Every structure is written in C-alpha cells, then in structure tokens.
Amino acid sequence: MSDEPEVDLPGEAALPGTLPEELRAELVAFRRDLHMHPELGNQEFRTTAAIKARLEAAGLAPRVLATGTGLVCDIGEWDGGRPMLGLRADIDGLPIPDTKSECAYRSTVPDRAHACGHDVHTTVVLGAGLVLADLHRRGLLPRPVRLVFQPAEEVLPGGAADAIECGVLDGVGRMIAVHCDPRVDVGRIGLRQGAITSACDRLEVGLDGPGGHTARPHLTTDLVTAAARVVTDVPALVARRVDTRSGLAVTWGRIESGHAPNVIPQHAELSGTVRCLDIDAWRQAPDMVVAAIDEIANLHGAKPEINYVRGVPPVVNDPDVTDLLRDAMTARRGAQSVEGTEQSLGGEDFSWYLEQVPGAMARLGVRTPGERTVRDLHQGDFDADESAITVGVELFTAAALLDAAGN
Numbered sequence: 001m002s003d004e005p006e007v008d009l010p011g012e013a014a015l016p017g018t019l020p021e022e023l024r025a026e027l028v029a030f031r032r033d034l035h036m037h038p039e040l041g042n043q044e045f046r047t048t049a050a051i052k053a054r055l056e057a058a059g060l061a062p063r064v065l066a067t068g069t070g071l072v073c074d075i076g077e078w079d080g081g082r083p084m085l086g087l088r089a090d091i092d093g094l095p096i097p098d099t100k101s102e103c104a105y106r107s108t109v110p111d112r113a114h115a116c117g118h119d120v121h122t123t124v125v126l127g128a129g130l131v132l133a134d135l136h137r138r139g140l141l142p143r144p145v146r147l148v149f150q151p152a153e154e155v156l157p158g159g160a161a162d163a164i165e166c167g168v169l170d171g172v173g174r175m176i177a178v179h180c181d182p183r184v185d186v187g188r189i190g191l192r193q194g195a196i197t198s199a200c201d202r203l204e205v206g207l208d209g210p211g212g213h214t215a216r217p218h219l220t221t222d223l224v225t226a227a228a229r230v231v232t233d234v235p236a237l238v239a240r241r242v243d244t245r246s247g248l249a250v251t252w253g254r255i256e257s258g259h260a261p262n263v264i265p266q267h268a269e270l271s272g273t274v275r276c277l278d279i280d281a282w283r284q285a286p287d288m289v290v291a292a293i294d295e296i297a298n299l300h301g302a303k304p305e306i307n308y309v310r311g312v313p314p315v316v317n318d319p320d321v322t323d324l325l326r327d328a329m330t331a332r333r334g335a336q337s338v339e340g341t342e343q344s345l346g347g348e349d350f351s352w353y354l355e356q357v358p359g360a361m362a363r364l365g366v367r368t369p370g371e372r373t374v375r376d377l378h379q380g381d382f383d384a385d386e387s388a389i390t391v392g393v394e395l396f397t398a399a400a401l402l403d404a405a406g407n
Contacts, residue, residue, distance in 0.1 A: 019390050019393050019394060024390055027126070027393070028386050038092075038107050040093060040155075048070060055071075055129065060075070061074075067166060072149070073149075074145070075136050076145065083172055085146070085172070085176065087129070087396050088353065090151075090154075090159070091118055092153055093107075093114045093154075094114070095112060096113050096378070103383065113382075117179065120366065120386075124364075124392030125149065131393060141404060142405060145400045148163060156311045157309075158312050164353065169357060174318075174321050175321075176399055182366055184339070184365030184366070186368060187369070188339055189362040191363075193322045195279075195317075197314050197315040197348045197351065198275050198344060198347060199275060199282035199285075200346070201309060202274075203271060203272050204271045205269070207269075207303070211266035214263065221264075221300065223267070224257055233296045234293055235250040238250055248274070248277075249276065250273075254270065268302075274289055274308075275345050279314055282313055289308065312352065315348050315350050320358065324360070326338050329362075333391070362395065364388055364391065367385065
C-alpha cells in the first residue's frame with residue numbers, strides 16, 4: 001500500500017491542464033522577449049532573472065543555481081517518497097547574428113541569436129510549471145515535479161554537468177525534455193527509443209615545422225601538405241579502425257596556414273568535430289583519433305599538438321519514459337500526432353542527465369504545416385511556429401499527470 005494520498009484523475013482523454021488563452025498569449029510574449037535578448041552560455045543573467053520573476057509571481061520558490069545562472073524549481077514539496085519527474089529546458093543562445101530582417105522580435109544583441117530554439121524550450125517548461133502549479137493548488141497533482149532551467153548547453157561539455165553538480169537531480173527519478181525540430185510540423189512530436197542524438201567532441205590541432213621557401217620543399221617540412229594530409233587521411237584512417245556501424249566521423253571545419261604563396265609556413269591550425277552514433281565507439285574515439293593524427297603528421301615530418309575536447313555522449317531514450325511521452329501526446333492530440341524519428345548526428349548535453357537517471361527527449365515540431373522552406377537550426381534565419389509552445393506545454397503537463405498517476 002502506498003502512503004501517498006489518492007487523487008482521482010480523469011481518464012486520459014480528459015486530463016486537466018489545458019492552456020488558458022490568456023496564458024498562451026503571455027507565453028508567446030515571454031518567448032519573444034527571450035528571442036530579442038539572447039545570452040551566451042553561463043552569461044544568462046537577464047534570462048535567469050526573467051524566469052525567476054515569473055515563477056515567483058506564481059507563488060513558487062525558484063532557486064538560482066550555484067553557477068550563477070539557471071534555476072531549479074519544485075512544484076509541490078517532495079517528501080522523500082517516489083522520486084520526482086524532472087522537466088528540463090536549456091536557456092542559452094548562440095554566437096551568430098540574427099538575419100530575420102522582417103521579424104519584429106528579432107535579436108537586439110549584435111552577433112547573438114536564439115537560433116536553436118532554446119527560447120521555445122524555456123517557455124515550454126515555464127508554461128508547464130505555471131499550469132502544474134495551478135493544478136497543485138487545486139489538489140490535482142499527486143506528486144511533485146521539478147523544473148530545471150539549465151545554462152550553457154552550447155558550451156562543451158555542456159552546462160548539464162554543472163547543473164547536476166548543483167544537485168538538480170536530487171530526488172528526481174526520471175527526466176524529460178523537448179528539442180525544436182524544423183522538419184516536423186507543429187502539432188506533432190518525433191520519438192525514438194534508444195539513441196536519438198550522437199556523441200560530439202571538439203578537436204583542435206596545431207602542426208609545426210621549420211618552414212622555408214617553396215622552391216626548396218625537400219629541405220624543410222612542407223607543412224601545408226602535411227596539414228592537407230591530416231585533413232584527408234585522418235578521417236579515412238579512423239573509419240577503418242572502428243566498426244562502421246558506429247558512425248564515427250571526423251569532420252574538419254577550419255584549416256589555416258601561411259601568408260604568402262612562395263613561403264612554406266612554420267605553423268598550421270586545424271579544428272573540427274568528432275561525432276559517433278555509438279557510446280562504446282565514443283569511449284574509444286580519443287585514443288584512436290589522436291593516434292591517427294600523430295601517425296599522419298609524423299609521416300610528413302610535422303610536429304603535432306593536439307587538444308581533444310571531450311563533449312557529450314549520445315542521448316539514449318529510455319523505453320518506458322519514451323512511452324510516457326507517447327501516451328501523453330496521444331492523450332492530448334491523438335495517436336496521429338506522434339511520429340518516429342531518426343537518430344541525429346547532433347550532440348545534446350541532456351545526455352548527462354540520462355547517464356544518472358532514465359529519461360527521454362522528444363523532437364517538438366515547429367514547422368508551420370505546408371511551409372516548404374526549412375529554417376534549420378544554428379542558422380541566423382531560424383524561427384519557430386509559436387503554436388508549438390502550446391503543444392509543448394500540453395505534452396509536459398500530461399506527462400507529469402500520467403507519471404504521477406502511475407505505479
């Protein structure tokens with residue numbers, strides 16, 4: 001027998017927690033305010049203050065994380081019984097310009113934009129918190145729920161690790177999150193059991209040699225050729241040293257060397273990413289990649305200096321929590337509102353939470369139905385159909401109620 005009070009919840013089709021029209025409008029305005037004032041990771045002071053003020057206005061007691069930005073807020077008081085469900089949002093923006101010239105709420109901060117949808121994620125969790133707080137006051141929330149507004153998702157290895165150190169998982173048994181998907185229509189979510197994102201690390205390489213004249217490359221280290229061979233040969237070499245099903249890929253984003261056409265330079269710099277689908281291959285990746293760079297650089301007489309920056313493992317969706325999201329969305333919007341989704345090669349630090357507790361991430365559709373142009377993530381013209389905010393709030397509130405009513 002459970003010691004928790006029994007609460008008579010209605011059937012799934014009649015779950016409480018629909019979004020009042022005035023709150024919908026408020027949440028859209030809140031999201032637009034965030035969109036106009038993006039802040040980079042660990043600098044989200046204005047964003048944190050705005051979230052805190054709104055939660056406090058609802059009678060809640062949010063706590064700013066010890067990192068200085070980000071918050072945690074409980075709906076109801078946890079008594080040490082069954083662990084809480086955690087709802088997570090990331091709150092930081094990106095260091096890129098907002099290029100939406102016709103948008104009234106475009107970013108007002110030069111070279112800063114909410115181009116990954118974190119403003120939507122934040123507004124969804126805030127809205128769910130406000131709805132759940134109202135249900136709690138009415139005695140319709142059987143168990144407490146925790147809101148986590150996490151800073152610095154875009155900063156490797158991700159602000160999730162810092163948030164965990166601040167104790168956001170204390171008392172939490174399961175975690176859920178959404179991520180905007182511009183390839184899914186608004187009103188729908190994409191779900192997948194198992195890995196839904198990939199591991200992502202950053203790679204920085206410096207190559208050094210004595211340099212010389214291009215008329216006499218045989219008397220020195222031809223550093224440009226050495227750099228070019230690292231760029232082309234390392235990805236191929238690594239791909240032959242790991243199971244191809246792991247999807248391990250080294251991809252370069254920058255190469256820089258030299259200043260004059262007739263001078264062999266003394267230094268070259270390369271940077272890129274290492275991504276893979278499989279967590280076991282991710283654990284092997286640093287040793288394999290570093291060994292391959294050393295091998296190719298030494299072959300051409302260049303001295304390598306390698307900075308391998310560990311990133312994040314894949315987000316691996318727990319089957320039971322994935323089913324919870326499926327049931328919640330079906331209860332709100334019908335079975336047709338849930339579609340399967342592929343594993344992405346993008347990285348997401350929500351994975352750090354799922355190293356500690358079971359959880360799942362859903363892809364939240366933000367494309368206006370019928371729209372042909374895909375405004376992709378991490379691009380300056382990215383925007384979201386704001387009706388997705390209502391969908392996300394309904395998803396999270398239904399998930400919290402179904403989780404609380406379960407055994």
